[in-house]
Structure formats: C-alpha cells, structure tokens
Amino acid sequence: MTPQHTLLDYSSKARVQNVMLPQLARLVRVIPMVQDNYLFLFRFEDPHLNETFVYKPGQFVELTIIGTGEAPISISSTPTRKGVLEMCVRRMGRVTNALYNLPENSFVGIRGPYGNGYPVEDMKGHDVLIVAGGLGMAPLRSLLNYILDNRNQFGRLILMYGTKTPDDVLFRDELESLTRRGDLECLLAVEQAYQYPGAHPWRGKIGLVTDLFQYAKNIDVPNTIAAICGPPIFYKFVLEKLLKMNFSKDHILMSLERRMECGVGKCGHCAIGYKYTCIDGPIFTYWDVINMPELIEF
Amino acid sequence: MKILKLPKANFQKFLLSLKNYGEVHIPKKKSEESYVFAPMEDPSEVALEYLRTIIPPKKYFFKPKESIFHYGDGNHFNEHIEDIDKKIVLFGLHPCDIHGLKILDIVFGTGYIDKYYFARRRNVLIIGLSCMPDERCFCRSMGTDATEDGFDLFLSELKNSYLVTVGSSQGDDITNDLKDLLGEITKKDTNEYLKIRNERKKRFKLQLDISDLPYILELQRESEVWDDLGKKCLCCGSCSMVCPTCSCFNVYDNLSLDTKKGERIRQWDSCLFKDYAVVAGGHNFRANRADRVRNRYYHKQHGFVTQFGKPSCTGCGRCIQYCPTQIHVVEVFNKIRGEE
Amino acid sequence: MDKDRKIVVPHLGRVEGHGGIDVEIEKGDISKVNMEIFEGSRFYEVLIIGKKYSEISSIVSRVCGICSAGHTLTSQMATENAFQIKITQRTEFLRGLLLHGEAIESHALHLGCLVLPDLLGYDGPLSMAKDYPKEVTIALNLKKLGNKIQELIGGRAIHPINAVVGGFGKCPSKTQLEQLKIELQKGLEMSDAIVDLFSKIKLPDFNFKEGIYSALLPKEERYSYLGDYIYTSDGITRPISEFRKVCHEKVVAHSTAKQSLYNNQPFMVGALARININHKYLTGKAKEALDKLFPILPSHNPLHINYAQAVELVHSIERSIQLIKFLFEIGFEHEEPVQFEVFASKGVGAIEVPRGTLYHYYEFNDKGEVVEADIITPTAQNLANVEKNMREAVKTLMQGPLNTLQSSLENIARAYDPCISCATHLVRIKFK
Amino acid sequence: MTKKPKIGIFGLTSCAGDQLAILNCEDELLTIADAFDILDWEMAKTNNDKVTELDIAFVEGVVAQTRDLEALQAIRKRSKLLVAIGTCAVWGGVAAMKNQIPREILKKEVYGEEINVVDSVEALPVRSFVKTDILLPGCPIEKEQFLQIAASLLHGDLPELLNFSVCSECKMRENACLVVEKGEICCGALTVSGCNARCPSHNIPCGGCHGPIEEVHYDANYTMFAQRGITKEEIQTKMSNFAAPAWMGQKLLSEIK
C-alpha cells in the first residue's frame, strides 16, 4: 500500500507543476448583486488557459489578491460557457474586502480548480432538485446552468430558492428570466416581500423555502438527486423535509465550508477525520456528513 | 541487499568523506537532554548516543517557515524553492525518523504533489543509524522500530564496527568510493547483530496496542479522557512542532513597504492552536481545547489509518519528552483503551 | 526687551521623552527657568520591590528605551555588588561591547538625527535627507551598527534580554563576531566623516561660566565607561557607594523627574563631563578627533556635548574592535552565568551611559527580593545644570530677537540629549 | 490607497522604546517617510501638525496621568485608525504592574510626603480608554511586525498577526524547553508570539513581554509549574511584569493577597 519511493520518484515529483503557484488573471468586471455579495468576473492572462481551464460545477479556486492573500472561492459560472470565470463573493474579511476594493482590470492570482465538484456524470439521467437558501445559491448556480446547458442529459429539473427579502436574491434577473423556461421549475420565495417605492415588484412566492415543496408535485424521489446549500438553520428544515419524503441520504448533496490554507489536501485545516473538505469535498452526501464528526450543528 | 562492515576505527574518516556528497548534517548535543540535527563542523561533534532530536528531520524538507513564491517583479508569481540545489547528507536517522519521512512522503506525495518537499527530498542522502530505546520509545508498537528502505545507507552498531546496509544506488556509489574504509561481514558479526537485536527488543519499556484502535476511538469520542486532557493541555503546539509527521501549515503574504513586491510564506501550524479551525465570520469548529487535543490524537491513530492503512505516529517519543505539562500519548491511549 | 512676554512651546520635538522648557522673563529679568517634565510617573523604585533579583534588570530596563542596555547592566552590576558575584572576563568584554553598542547607537541618533537637522535648519532627519542624503545615510548606518552590536550581544536592540546577573545567556559565535568586526571597521570611516562634519560647524558660545563635572574614573589607564570611583571636578574622588554625596536628589514642583544637586550646586554628567575629566586617556583615532574638535579643554560650553559625543562615537567603535580581538583571544566555549548565593545585602552599580553616570542601588532580603531601590539617572542629574545654563544663556541673549532666544534655549536643552523618559520631556518658554 | 496616508506617531507615558523601534528601521526609514505623510511625530521632528485629521495614529505608552488621557482622546478624535503599539499601549506594560497599590502611596514612596503636585492615575493601556483598531504588542515592538503592519495598511488591508504562543516559535527554533529541562519559570506558553522566541533562544526564560495570547490556559500553566515545585505566587509575580491588567482581569493577583 505504501508507495516505494526512489530517487527517480523524488525527482519526478520535484518536477511537477507547482500547485501552490497561482496563475495570473485579471478582474474583468464587477457586478453588484446584493449588498456585500457581488459577482466578479475573471479571465486568465494566458489566453490558452481560458480554453484549457477545465472544471466541474461545485469546484472552487484559490483566489489571490496580490499583496493581501488568498481565499477559497467557488466558481459560479458553468464550464459549459468558457472564457470567463464568475465568482460570487461575499465580503467577509481581509481577502474578500480587498477584492471589493480592487479596481476592474487589476491582476489577481488563481489556482485550481480544486475539490470534487458535483458528481455530474453520475447525476446524468436523474431528476435534479436544487434547493438553495440565501447565499447558498452561489455554488449551486454553476450546477444549475450546467444542467440547463446539457438539458437533455438530465431528467426533471426543479430549483427552489428562498431568501429573506427580494433584495437578498442572488442572480435575481437571471433567475426571474428562467421562470419563463418550460424545462425548469423555478420556484422562488422570500420571507418578506416588503417593497420600497421604486423597487422591482416581487413576482415569486412569499414564505420559507420549505414552503416551496408544495408547488413541486409528484417528485420521483428514488430517481431524484437533491443538491442543497444554505445556512445552518436552512439545513435543519430542508433535510427534515427531504428525509420525510424518503430521499436516500446518498442522494442528498451538500456543500461544506472549512478553513483552508492550501486547497490541495496538505495544510490540514479543513480535515474532518480522514476527509479533507478540499479534496474529498466540498460536495458531500448527507451520509458522508453524518459520518463526519464535528459537523455543523443543524 | 548489500551489507558491509565499517570498523569503528574508520568511522571518523567515513563521516569526513561524506562531505564529498553534500553538506553533512549530524545529531549534535544542544543541552543537557536535547539534541539537534545540525551541520557538522568537526566529526568529533557527532552525538552517537542521541535518541531523538528536538525537531525531527522533517525540517529539511518541510521548513518551519519558508517563502514559497515572490511577486512584484513584472506580472508573474515567481516560484521560490529554498535550498533547491543544496546537497545534504543527513547522518544518523533512527528507524522511527526514517519512517517519519516515509509518512511525510505519503502526505506530500499523494494526490496533489508538494513540489517544495520533493525538490529537497531528492537532494538529501539519508544515512540511518541503529539505536537502543529509552523509556519514551514505543516505535516497536508502531511497527517503526526497523526499516528495510527509506535510506541510502544504514549503520547498525556492533561492538567494534557498524554493519552498513546499502539501501539505494546512491548509497552503493558511496560504498564503492569508500571501499578502503569498509570490509566484509562475517558470521560472527551476524551473531553479534542478533544478540544486540534481541537485547534491544527487551529494552522497550513502553507499549501501545494499536489493534482496532480506530474503532475504539470511534466508540470513545465522547470519553471524559478528552475533557481531562483539555484541562491539562496548554495548546502550546510543542507536540506538533516536534512531531515527525505533523505537517499542518499556514499560508500568508508578506508585503514590502512599496506595497508591490511581496512573498507568500508558509509556516508550520498546529491543530492545537485556537484559530486553526476558525472560518470567516468567526465560527470555530474546534473552539474547545479538548476538541483540539482529541483531533490531534484522532488524526494520528484514526484518520490517517483509515486513509492510508497505518498510523501517522512513529512512536519516537518526542511529544512525550517535550510536552511541558507531561501529557503522555501512550498513557492517553491506554486510558482510552481502558487499560490503564 | 522689557515687556513681559510669554511663549509656549509645549513640546520640544526630537528629544526622546516628554518635556518642555518653561522660561519666564519678567521685566527683562529671568524670573523662572524650569525644565518641565510632562512624562507620567511610573514609580520604578516601587515597582521592583518584592521582585526577585533575576527579574529586576528586565523591569528597570523599561525606564528608558534609549539607554535600556545601560539600565540593564547597571542593575545587574548593583545586584552582583550586593551578592559579591565576580563575573568572568568574557562577561566583562561582552558587557563592554554592549555598552559601546548602545553608545554608538545613541550618539549617532542624537548627532545625526537630532542635532544635525537642527544646526542645518531642518525639522528632522527625514526632511534633511532630501538635501543631505549622504549625511543622513551615514548617521543611520552608524546607528544601525550600534543596534547590530546590541542585537548580537544583548539579544535585542532595545531592552536587551541576553544579559543576566552573573553573565550572559548565550555568547555570540565566532563568525558573528568576525562579521561584526568588518562592519565596525567600515563604521570607523563613517564616524570620521561625522567628526569632519562637526569640525566645520561652529557652535555658538553664550559665555558659560565654569561648571562642575562628574564622571566615573576608569579602572585602568584608558578611556572607559566603567569605573568604581566617581570623580568630581572639584578634585574629589569617591567610591561609587557614596553616590548620594554627589547627587543629592530633590523633588521639584514642576516636574515628575527628580533633580540632583552636588553640594547644593548644579553639575554636569555625560559626554562633555567625561571628556573634560578623562580626555587624557583617549588614544588612536578618538584622540585625533579630540584634537580636532577640542582645541581648549576643559570646555564649559554645553553645546560642546555634541562634539564630545562625536569623539566618543569614534572611541566606542575603536574600542569595540579591540574587545572583539580580546574575545577571540579567550575563545568561544560555552559559559554559563556565574552561580552565586543569595543573602540579605545591599549593592550599588554605576555605569557611564551615553547621557552620563547612571546609578542603581538595591537592598535585598535573604530571599533575594528587593526591599529598597534607588535609581538615579543622568538626566535627573543634568536637569539642574540645564536650567543653570539656560539662565546664563538668557542673560547673553535677552537683547536679541525672540526666536533666536527660543531656538538657542532649545539647542542647549537638546545638546544634553535629555532622554526625558528616563527622568522624565522638554522646553516651554513663557515670557511674563 | 492611492493618496499617501497621513499619519502621526505618539508617545504617552513610556520608555519611548516602540518609537525608537520605528526609528531603528534604519534601512526602511526613508521609505516610510516617503510612503506616509508623517504629520506629527515629536520624537523625530519639530514643527508638528497638531490639527489635521490623520488616517492612522500609532500610539505608544500607557495612560498614567490625566494629561495622557487628554492627549489620547485628542489623538483618537483626529484619527481614522488607531494602532496601539507596544505592550504598554496594549496591556499596560510595566507601569501597570502594581495598579493595586493606590497612587497616593506610590507618590509618597518616590517623591516624599510633602510633594503633592505629581499628576498620576492608575496606569492603564490605551485600549482601556479608546477604541483601538489594531494591536501590536511587544516590549518593544518587533521591527518586522511593524513593517508588516505598515505595508498592509499602505495596501489598504487591515493587518492580521498570527496568534499563537511563544512556545511554537521556540520549538521552531529548536530550543531545548527551559521548563522541561531546567524547571525554570518561563512565560512562553502564556505569551503571544512575534518575537521569534528571543529569550529562550538565548537560554533565558520568557518574561512575557509581548503580553498574553488570546486564550490563556491558566490552570494548565499552574499544573505545569506545580509539577516542578514552583508556586502560584512565583508564577504570578513573574506574569504580572508586563501585562498586569490582563492577569488582574483574571482575578489572579487578588488571590495572592
């Protein structure tokens, strides 16, 4: 089991591409979405890389703000639309703050893609239920668009997305336009549709995200994969709902977040037992999550 | 396997000749009870009686603090690998430390490959040295009390000579170059070796039964043993720093005053530190000391075992010797096993 | 100028510490000249009561960041004096080096960063650097050299950690000292340039009267910052244990720093006092510098403190090179601090630190805990003399323009390099 | 930041060691003067601007008299960001060692019975009185950490310092542990890193001059020393040298009495 190391082995390993070294990229556009949650668009400086950078929905990159540091950020765009990498970033601390202060056209560093991503190959042929709460939409958007771009390879597609107010809805224009699509059941809910003068009127539902389940009739549970992402309280209720509907714990996909310093399974920070969030995750089945100690309390 | 004999009378010459293959580093005495691996200035400095150095050989491959790339000179991230061309002959590793490196080879070489580690690994010749355990050694329980590989040469001490086992083609080159210092082994040597070997076996005082330990740990997750440890542990991280297999690190940037040039640093970290599992927004996944201490033990004897089929503890006893509050791994696991 | 006038200079920039010169001139006559100290009290003499002998030096070091090495060593010497500890020769050499490091740093800082900008009309070294990059660089490099010595010997440039009662925690290695020696040799050339520069600057003389000077007498026939006897320029030599006879401390209403008087008279300590008393012991390049800067000795012009510091700068570098040679001669084996017994006792330590003689006195109980302490800093000793010099200067200068008067007084105060934090900050002038 | 940040460097009651530590950045000093617009720094220049609003104020020292407090409040008012530099400003430093003794008594001890002009209050760190944005402890501050903070601020980031104890740095330097081997009272496990374990690297036990780490484990420290026959009192007197208010907050010193 233990690999036998030889000098040849060492020297070949000393010659690999350096995973800690970012590639130079440019911040090409910043699109404000909701307060402290903007969409950032990046392109690699090396034009070749923009074509060859292959990733899966649910994977992330380590984003370097030059002079400040690095942070793991999920890719929000879909690999089916090449050229730009979109990242939906929440302003949280040092690195994310520096990104918000970064003028368009500045250089950044990107290395990745890392993580397992959604098992899209395995999901093919299945119905897919995407349930998002609040900012949890960010990593799921990549999956959503990926499925839409490969629509015929998947069965029924349902999106349920809930936020506090219409002002918190990520990708609102995009999602609202999707509600018109016939091959997607796009269900949006806000807890409070309070609207101020001049605001865009809310056309979605009012209530909790779990209330949306009543609008998605006849879900073929054994044939459906649920991908869910949201705050702890969200998990508590959505999981309850799904389990009650008899979803297999293996068919529920969740995205976890941990402190990461390397993204490549070396620094140790994201390890939970023998699983590394960065390489074995960040997408885990609910069954995995149950078996990982110190999980987030839902 | 080629095995030769180095008479003790030739030993100093042997050490000196190693200079031809790189900067020779040897165990040296640092204080009353402590030793370190350091460059050899004179062969007489070698502390052959040493059992464990404060910091294990990992420091040669995975540095306590190093700059991993630079930026600011043009629009590039410039890879920086310290000591990339430095040839070192590391003399005197005991079997547990050779196993320690073998474990790090797995950590840094599985999945994504850590170039920094291997760039230096390929430049360091490893010369092992046999040992007689003290009351803190439990390598025998970890299966790391002997090794068949992971070295270029291995010296087993007999009364008047060393058996020199050749473990690599580079090791073979050295023995060829130094053939004047070396001789053939005899039946008598073999017998002497066996005698010493049996004597050594008897010397182990400390034992840890690791059979089904992961399972027991699974059962004992909520044991009060962890809470008691949490009360005793300073979370100073000394045990992680001195452990041959602890390899967590932090990454941060150092910026120069012109705010353009900078470097990325990686520095040893420890899962015992309070901020280790803090995520943005402030949630700490292991806010209690007890959780953090437990994590270290679980990683060594549960997580790593599940992942790679063996524990990531070599039984070197460093954490026992250097824990300021005298927390003792073996005692901890024995308690957990209910075998106090 | 016979009107009542009042000027307030709440802080005098570029002096380490907080203080003001408070001068009141009433009807053309001086009614008051006070050095007013704004520094808060830290009560060191009380803080260390009950502390163990091993902890005192690191606490009292914090009296002053600039002469922290001096405080550390004086404190340790007082403790050693109390417990009758005899230190080794290596410790003596290393301590010498540390003190010279401090002198180099402190004199270079004062001359290059405070005095020169003043004399050349800049508000500080940073603005001066635009027109005199070379001079500022030399000063900074000399300062750095001093810090390097302190870092190497003391373990840290400010508040040394390596010096302990009875010796040092760790001795520098051969290669480190070799490297230092090379840098000291370069420093010697730089210090020449400083002497040259000062020899071209004429300092005003305000008709100062002959003063009283006090300094330690060197143990051997050479210029030194260490000694067991205090010499006062009235010709009396006393053992350091009688330091209270020389500096009789009094508390003055306008200051948190105490002032010292000798026979009820102000007196001067520091570089000029040392040069006035001990100049005959200078040799080598320092002697050349002395001859260049001091055609007449003794000098009674406090502004010549700056010249004296330049001479000492050269001396300290030369002597450091010599000390390194000695260290090489005795070798580099590891040496633990001297072991000793603790008993109820008293001890005094005295060192010539950059600003003058520093005294520490402690009384210990049988557990080696401090029961009484007294620290007399050079600035405290000089304060009364600064006031005296100012009175003299005001007499000469009163007829001149106001800003000349003010800047002259500030120059005098600054010449003393009053590290006020150790006693106390600096000049406020009020014309009533 | 595109414009040069306007800064001031100030000292309250202190030994000036932290300001000196900045002056000791000999190689970087001219760059610092170029990168920042130093409006107010009494220790290094005359003609100081006392009114213009500052982007950053670096403050050294403790509040030991009413004058210090007034100065501090004025600094806070004119500054967007306040950086407390040095253990005095962060924890109280040596001056706060015996805050439990009433100032009146201290005054009498040092200045005698008859004098009562000395303005003195209980010595407390800067952050006991005003909001401090960044804390850089150290007695004195470490040059490298100061430069790192300065560069971060210039870049527009809030600097972050690693927060673990001296022990880890000490081990990284491969020192023999002074507690383990010599049974000395070393404050390393209690004290925040940053100095690269200066003292233990010179065979001298740590005196705690950088102040405590965020999460000090008092009980474990006592146990550790007790295992070696060292009493609580001995540890406490040593611990109280540089950051007494922090320890007193733990109601430790009161336990002795």
Ligand SMILES: Cc1cc2nc3c(=O)[nH]c(=O)nc-3n(C[C@H](O)[C@H](O)[C@H](O)COP(=O)(O)OP(=O)(O)OC[C@H]3O[C@@H](n4cnc5c(N)ncnc54)[C@H](O)[C@@H]3O)c2cc1C
């Ligand atoms: C797989 C994955 C995907 C993610 N995807 C997204 C995404 O798509 N969008 C998004 O907005 N966020 C995402 N995050 C979260 C994001 O990574 C964090 O919000 C981000 O790291 C914040 O970085 P910061 O520097 O701005 O925050 P900070 O709060 O400044 O730092 C972040 C973390 O680093 C620690 N830290 C930093 N410096 C130090 C130090 N010197 N000492 C001790 N601790 C330190 C903090 O404790 C904290 O845990 C993702 C996280 C993971 C793991």
Ligand code: SF4
């Ligand atoms: S856990 Fe302790 S005994 Fe095991 S390898 Fe690490 S330091 Fe050695």
Ligand code: SF4
């Ligand atoms: S060395 Fe001991 S006290 Fe320190 S973190 Fe490890 S177990 Fe805890």
Ligand code: SF4
């Ligand atoms: S080891 Fe301790 S006392 Fe020494 S410098 Fe560091 S923090 Fe200060």
